[in-house]
Amino acid sequence: MHKVALIGAGRIGRIHARNAALHPRLRLAAIVDPVEASAAALADEWSAPVGSLDQVLADPAIAGVIVASSTDTHLDYSIRAAGAGKAVFCEKPIDQDLQRARGAAGALRDARLLLAFNRRFDPNFQALKARLDDGSVGTIESLQITSNDPAPPPPSYVAVSGGLFKDMAIHDFDMARWLLGEEIEAVWAAGSCLVDPEIGRLGDVDTARTVLRTASGRLCVIANTRRSGYGYDQRIEAYASRGMVRADNVLESTVQVFNEGGAAGDRLQNFFLDRYAEAYRREMDHFADILDGAAPLVGYADGVAALALAEAATLSAKRGEVVRP
Amino acid sequence: MHKVALIGAGRIGRIHARNAALHPRLRLAAIVDPVEASAAALADEWSAPVGSLDQVLADPAIAGVIVASSTDTHLDYSIRAAGAGKAVFCEKPIDQDLQRARGAAGALRDARLLLAFNRRFDPNFQALKARLDDGSVGTIESLQITSNDPAPPPPSYVAVSGGLFKDMAIHDFDMARWLLGEEIEAVWAAGSCLVDPEIGRLGDVDTARTVLRTASGRLCVIANTRRSGYGYDQRIEAYASRGMVRADNVLESTVQVFNEGGAAGDRLQNFFLDRYAEAYRREMDHFADILDGAAPLVGYADGVAALALAEAATLSAKRGEVVRP
């Protein structure tokens, strides 16, 4: 049993608390949050003590730290936890500022840090990756990533989000890197404000298409919108030399209703915490593996690379030209 | 080019007229119908002469006769055409009366007669049969045939139809024999009147389930209703020793609409002439093959065997007991 501490008792922190508490190889040994009531409530739910960051870092019995606090603290807390010799589970993104993220290389490049791009742990995307890896369809040539939110966030969220590319597409940039198996050399992005004019007034876009290209010419399209109107749309198609692999959406049930209008399937799962519930469990399982000695499958360098692509896309969409990340 | 004559210019006759007229190896050389105006209109459409049955039978240049007249004439016209040395394309059913149909054995057993069970020529069911024959799933063990009409016929039709089992399920009995590869030894049928009480008053049922069993124990379920409420539902599932093959319905288009209620596919094709358009073309093509010398894939004996199963099912549903056909 590895003792782990959780920093951040918000929405995503509560998910990680549950998964850590129920994990057979982990014990949730401390919950830290500046809002005392949040920490206390979550601690009560899982019979875990409330703690402070300093206590956690000073406690040699705590082997791992889960950083699920606000984005602007990810980098700092990760550096401090790694400095204290802990394994780190750091929520995405590593930071919103590329320069600052790159500046942490000295502290984090060699850390045992899992950067929590949860989609790498989704069973459907893992199954897609497995088909690519086992040669079922030959060598990958291009990729279509569709990643649409069901409904737009409030403008107050958009204002501090870092923009669509850093906030939303950052997951897709990581998926592209993971699946293409080659670094990106060129980024074109086109963004529009079609959903909510308020988002445009804040200088952001709500609808975007990004094209990535690798050195050998592999191509990837990322399609994003803040509002699909039909649920949380999360799909990938990987085109290869002998065929194609697709991971489709997850529906709320397998029920279909047939009547004179046709056959209607159930809704897409609408909420990311439902869609990726198993992914969150699997990434916590991987954190347990890291505490057992495994190397992180996705770490600091991946967080920086995805952020660099997000910054390149932001720039490309603004300038209307190709950008090299 | 083989000259063929068509007897019957009704709905199904018009389909066969078109397919014969457009067939590269057939020439539509005569159209016969007691209703002169019907014959004349169809003859005009395909630039074919109107004729009489006697002329057709006496004309040595006419090699084949398509019997698409009313059910009670199928047997008589087929016997006369066969007697005149013609190849015969006889619409289903061979007759409504099993004794009478069996009585024609002397005249028809060795005739070049194609009994037009069109579903054997449907591309989807042929593809299913091909998968069974090529060993993709091993040896067949059981069968599920779903065969539902979109909406009930008028009571006037039901009154002369011979009942659900002879009128509607007769196709399914033929499919069962074709796919099971073994004769049926036992028939259980359960029928209810759930759709239209008028059908019940006529002594018929509108909803039925029939279970067939072969000597080796293979099982087949036939599900029928006169009114599906969602289109013309024509499906088969064949269960075998290493898997299952399914032929699904044909939709009006591949379009799906996604909105907050879910994903809605298009309607099932609703009308049998649309659903089986290609089947009708392929069975006419097979008739051309027969005129070229091929043996009929489905003939007089199959027509009698399907009728015997329909009679057994009718009896079983009435008596509530197992019947041997």
Add this chain to the structure above:
Amino acid sequence: MHKVALIGAGRIGRIHARNAALHPRLRLAAIVDPVEASAAALADEWSAPVGSLDQVLADPAIAGVIVASSTDTHLDYSIRAAGAGKAVFCEKPIDQDLQRARGAAGALRDARLLLAFNRRFDPNFQALKARLDDGSVGTIESLQITSNDPAPPPPSYVAVSGGLFKDMAIHDFDMARWLLGEEIEAVWAAGSCLVDPEIGRLGDVDTARTVLRTASGRLCVIANTRRSGYGYDQRIEAYASRGMVRADNVLESTVQVFNEGGAAGDRLQNFFLDRYAEAYRREMDHFADILDGAAPLVGYADGVAALALAEAATLSAKRGEVVRP
């Protein structure tokens, strides 16, 4: 928090232990099993004490008893637990012997007893039921239940299983009753031994079709085989006056591979503990509701009624005639 005890630490007992232990309103307060090592291992896993049946029944703090022991003890333990004033969660079947099951009416008819037909709690079948109940497709008329195991059990299991109808189809009889909304008046069953001759030598069948009929003429077909060859096949189609609702299988992932042979989807979930994992959680949640005062959604009388249908089907298949349950 309601304290509950678990009787039986076998495969299904371990599932219930986990779900009870993790349930926010339940506390797993005792584990009872004649095999001490089994009880101890499970108790250790969930930090629960090992106990004896007598201790459990005598302990007024224990409000509920989960009977997950061997089938022949279900009835006895349920009667004793109910007699001690406990709420009872009784695994299916209530018993293999219909007379004995009926004989427990005095003790159990009014007990707070949840008979654990897990499929009623499956999210897909619940979604299907909801569509029937909300009138999306009108009034139910007929039902197709497909329920195939992936691979046959060993003959040693078959020998004590009570036969296909009591062991396997019992679930389907319960589903039929639940969805048809009317009691069954007539049962026809046809069974064959096509999968494993050893099963036949034991006097059982491995492939069956059962037709049920209600007083108003509603029809239900249950299709069973002990070996599908393609996974755990669990589907329902409900035909109604204005359409049809279908609950389809659950696949291992949403991945599809497209190559020159076509598009291949992933496997069906193969193991019942995977397919029904959520159903087991939901039925435990319902047990918590019962402990809070709710009436059981499925109880003693349902267990007896399903067993009566299984006995009728067994008889019908043997005699080749219709049986009234």
Add this chain to the structure above:
Amino acid sequence: MHKVALIGAGRIGRIHARNAALHPRLRLAAIVDPVEASAAALADEWSAPVGSLDQVLADPAIAGVIVASSTDTHLDYSIRAAGAGKAVFCEKPIDQDLQRARGAAGALRDARLLLAFNRRFDPNFQALKARLDDGSVGTIESLQITSNDPAPPPPSYVAVSGGLFKDMAIHDFDMARWLLGEEIEAVWAAGSCLVDPEIGRLGDVDTARTVLRTASGRLCVIANTRRSGYGYDQRIEAYASRGMVRADNVLESTVQVFNEGGAAGDRLQNFFLDRYAEAYRREMDHFADILDGAAPLVGYADGVAALALAEAATLSAKRGEVVRP
């Protein structure tokens, strides 16, 4: 009955000959081809006379001319036929040279000319358009067009094809204009040579992604490859303010094979003449409507606009920058 002449007895000419000959409102009155044997064979097949272009243009009884000759003659023959007062059915593309195509405006802008972008007449894409038009999903915002050939053409074809964007994507540019309902203001294209190095040596690409943007910010991605490895992949997804409409591929049959590896569907239709057989029929039907007085649904200006987009994409892919068409 309108008399029509066909110019060009090659592969696509033969399709149009059949559809014209079988059309109830058209009579195929002349077949013209510089290769006499081709003209004669096709004329024989449909009992139509061989003719010359001059005869056709001079014959006042011929109301329509179908231009299905080689691409470099489309413009010239269309101008001559229009000049002779004929209605023109002109195969795509209008020309490979944008300047030349624009130069024909004086002659063709007001001609009764159907530019034969067959996909506008495909039943699936028409159904998708109908859903967009009837408001099922609100206002269109973006579009994903996937258009992949099964296997690459020989290099000799590629050499004279005008390049992937003019030869292959030209259809998709037309679809984008048709469905977006707004002209394109900006074109980004990225092309790679991943399939056949010989295509690269000829200065062309075999894999491309093109992003189009309208004045109001609507976005369209076109995905093309010369070799899918899994058939002729022709799909469209239209994203709108309240949902999404998708037109999926057409399979060779509805058959699915289930075995221990999963469920395998049939192949995609592989050949464009199969996939678009009905589209070719429907566009001939529209030509008959034009001869009856209807305005062409797609004409000269559409041919020029699609060509302008193809030229812009070719340029964009070469220069790596955004191009305004």
